[in-house]
Amino acid sequence: MTLVVAALGGNALLRRGEPQTLEAQEANALRACRALAEMAQDHDLVVTHGNGPQVGLAALRSEAGGHHPQPLDVLGAETEGLIGYLLERGLRSVLPGRAVAALLTQVEVDRGDPAFHEPTKPIGPLYDEAAARRIADERGWSIAPDGHGWRRVVPSPSPQGILELEAIRVLVDRGVIPICAGGGGVPVIIDADGRVHGVEGVVDKDATAALLARQLQADLLLLLTDVEGVLVDYGTPAQRLLRHTTPAELRSMGLPAGSMGPKAEACARFVEATGGRAAIGRLRDAVAVARGEAGTQIGALP
């Protein structure tokens, strides 16, 4: 049976412009799981997910509560519990009888990663520029433009290893669907004595999904988002979907750092390292993207 690692955007559960309620997240989680269900019939499946909107909201809640604001590693672990719960409930609802397990996942990062001095990962809600600057001053946040507004940005160190790899492998081998590497995994460093420490950051979930897919020797890395795939001649009358490409071509396109760039890099690395296939496409078209009939395909076609 072929193995698919499918990564869902954090926006798959908490969409821009929708009310930021639990009900909306529950409905979106169920919809996401329906899109994945057909794939789980024919393939071994590992599900990973982002947490950008959720960890940002959790940080706001933590600061507003006045009870010792929590650091980002702890908030990341809490969002793995929350999103893991919603997705596991959703998958069980659409695949009754199938074993599913959401795992808390930690990723080792390098203490010297330059990302700790250059925050780039947007989290939480969108603000207009004036509000973003005011809040950033008050709270010591870094902020950056994102789409039609501004958002808080935090360090996003590169994932070097997945601490739960062995457990994930064991579950896949026995037909369980693991939900893991949520929010890219909680970033930790391991000191010379073997002691594990959390660090403040949010890892790119596509980078971790690609690392996991490489280490599991997956056949397909599927990055599922809210856009059709990689677009060429973006914003011009000639704009069109890039249907099939190579790692080298993808890297040469100079895709934007805040959105498609990290996805392209994750796919390129996976394809180069394994000779497998990666694809980027809409979550709702997941099955067609997996079959190579929609989205952008990178590497050998099926």
Add this chain to the structure above:
Amino acid sequence: MTLVVAALGGNALLRRGEPQTLEAQEANALRACRALAEMAQDHDLVVTHGNGPQVGLAALRSEAGGHHPQPLDVLGAETEGLIGYLLERGLRSVLPGRAVAALLTQVEVDRGDPAFHEPTKPIGPLYDEAAARRIADERGWSIAPDGHGWRRVVPSPSPQGILELEAIRVLVDRGVIPICAGGGGVPVIIDADGRVHGVEGVVDKDATAALLARQLQADLLLLLTDVEGVLVDYGTPAQRLLRHTTPAELRSMGLPAGSMGPKAEACARFVEATGGRAAIGRLRDAVAVARGEAGTQIGALP
């Protein structure tokens, strides 16, 4: 290799009278893991834990934040993420090279469970009576006396099944230490169509640990807490530790519902169902309790 299911009290991480900080929880988690580490050398081990103090704090934070307060099932899932992270980090720190995995765990409960109409499970901080009554009025909480003060109480339905049992079994079979059934597991109901819904409640963690130990056919159920064991002639000059007892004797003692009663019932059920051994004792004496040299032993002695 014998299989031990060890349940840690929520108070093992967030102790009464200590500052309710993350640093305190991290230090306590590491201490708890050191107490378990020696056992993990000689036995297969499954770790479960409570979440009473943490889920109560999370509920306060959620209400204070003003961003759509979260229901108890969702807060329970978040505390499984948080505590699973702290305990997994702790176990990895004291057992380098050993595979550990914290799993989000859901337990099926009965929609008609009378517990939904009789809240009994204390969560969150201790208040004096006047403060407790005022907050209860403001927020529609149920409250009850607990030790030297009053606490919020919530429904605690009885666990009927563990949704992740298969995944937990697979991990144990392959030598991974699962951290699971945190806070007794997130309570869910499954409707006629197989759809899984969360419900507002906090399951008793000892009841779920006993159910898990029965279903895994564990050799030993270990309830680790901050007291020496079951005391007889409590509060009199003749007060002493009950060293060894039977399920029938334990049930006849009329132990208090808020503390030792549920532990005694959990142990009695496990021993009756499996013929195995259960023990209640101090977390810091975990190894001696497991060997039958400390705490209260229920069932066949080792």
